[in-house]
Amino acid sequence: MSVAARKYFEPGPLPVLKNRIDPARLAFDLDGVFADTLHLFLEIARRDFRVHGIRYEDITCYDLEACLDMDPGIIEAVLQQILEGTHTYPLKPMEDAPRVILRMLQEYPPVLFVTARADPRPVQRWMEGLFGKKAQDIEIVATGTYDNKAGVLLDYDRTYFLEDRLETCFALDAAGVTPIVYRQPWNRAPHPFAEVGSWQEVLSLVAG
Numbered sequence: 001m002s003v004a005a006r007k008y009f010e011p012g013p014l015p016v017l018k019n020r021i022d023p024a025r026l027a028f029d030l031d032g033v034f035a036d037t038l039h040l041f042l043e044i045a046r047r048d049f050r051v052h053g054i055r056y057e058d059i060t061c062y063d064l065e066a067c068l069d070m071d072p073g074i075i076e077a078v079l080q081q082i083l084e085g086t087h088t089y090p091l092k093p094m095e096d097a098p099r100v101i102l103r104m105l106q107e108y109p110p111v112l113f114v115t116a117r118a119d120p121r122p123v124q125r126w127m128e129g130l131f132g133k134k135a136q137d138i139e140i141v142a143t144g145t146y147d148n149k150a151g152v153l154l155d156y157d158r159t160y161f162l163e164d165r166l167e168t169c170f171a172l173d174a175a176g177v178t179p180i181v182y183r184q185p186w187n188r189a190p191h192p193f194a195e196v197g198s199w200q201e202v203l204s205l206v207a208g
């Protein structure tokens, strides 16, 4: 195993197949992992609702009402724009993420995303904007709840999942899916899982 790869797999009994994760067994969460959703959240809050002074680093928990000094009604209104795809500011992918997904589309199609969103259509349209015709090899399963992710992943024979919500990571692990934590300010509690902080690191996991 390379020094770079070893860094991500210590400590603990972590997933390696020939020095890397088998890309055909890997799937991805959307919001907070592939999509830079929380930067969009802050931009909508700032520009549409005049909420100022909240930094990305202030989002220290997944329950936004619990960690942000922000009117719950505004939080809900901003989230509604994002979930319905009605926002006027663009949702951006994480840096380097499209490049890595494009490579996986070329080498290991189809690419599977599993989201707890209820309606996949806004993100399907967004993917078509990003990847054009290649988006036909992207499958997005919207479970509607966090609890259903493991069942979907096992049905698709995907045993590794890149996820930013720690509670989901623990549930996946219990169900036999190996989580990989995508590092964010809201998942800094201790956990035993492998972790990445960029899509460059994701690429090193799948490309060896």
Ligand SMILES: [Mg+2]
Residues within 6 Å of the ligand: 029, 030, 031, 032, 033, 163, 164, 165
């Ligand atoms: Mg997420």
